[in-house]
Amino acid sequence: MRIIERKPKKELLPRELAGLLPPRLCEAIAGCGAERAEEIRIHAGRLTTVTCGGKNYATGVLLSPDEVAGVFSAMCGGSIYAYQSRICKGYLPLPGGVRVGVCGSAAAEGGQVMGVGEISGLVIRLPHCHRVSAEPLLTLIRAAAGTGGILIFSPPGVGKTTCLRAAAKAAAAPAGGLRTVIIDTRAEFAGTLEGEELLLDILVGYPQETGIDIAVRTLGAELIVCDEIGTDAEAQALLLAANRGVPVLASAHARSFAELLARPGIANLHRANVFAAYVKLLRNSAGGFDYVIRSREEADDNT
DSSP, X not given: OEEOOBOOOOOSSOHHXXXXXXXXXXXXXXXXXXXXXXXXXEETTEEEEEEETTEEEEEEEXXXXXXXXXXXXXXXXXXXXXXXXXXXXXXXXXXXXXXXXXXXXXXXXXXXXXXXXXXXXXXXXXXXXXXXXXXXXXXXXXXXXXXXXXXXXXXXXXXXXXXXXXXXXXXXXXXXXXXXXXXXXXSOSSTTOOOTTOOEEEEESOOHHHHHHHHHHTSOOSEXXXXXXXXXXXXXXXXXXXXXXXXXXXXXXXXXXXXXHTSHHHHHHHHTTOEEEEEEEEEOTTSSEEEEEEEHHHHHHTO
């Protein structure tokens, strides 16, 4: 099944992000030849690059350690301490669903990261509001009502989060009519969802297993949406949600059905019939997505 994206015209960098970067870097990013900026990789003493469509574009700009530290401080609003708990987990959330991966020197105690300093690298990941048709996913959700959820998978960077955003917005619209709860653990998933009419709740910063439990017990969810599942704790929470009749639209990293179902947490969910269908996501040459859809039984045949 092939779905073509209709991409709105958009500046390469969000205005808020551009205000945090050195002007010469913004100019270099604009002129690097990338159609859009999916990731910007900044490393002290190394050339900054822009990633788009799996290709890395050189900017020719090298930032000093002091400049990287200044960019990082600006991203924290001058108060690094206020974000320390998330920095210790390797990321920093910015407005609009932008997520920054943080590379530095960690101070650890008892196997736990207690603090991060000497920031040497920033990997800025930008969300994109493609107008993706979510109808194939909605059709699956409706068809699977009462029998299980839907799991989307692909290698990193293909577009799982983009598809989940589109499907969540469509499901939560009055025409879809589902009370939808998004578990946005890294504060990047739901930043671009807008619409005052949406039947939508967003749990930001919660661990996925905690958010899933809250969505079921206290928010009256009819559909739970979460990104990049895979841990044993998440699998247990998803199983409890399924046992209470709440379907889940989720994503996971994998390159094939066999690889997906070989992961212990996913395999347990599969055996428990938590998912009624699996969707392999591929990027196509037309700038959209190809969906390879398998039912629970067909996924068994592909292993």
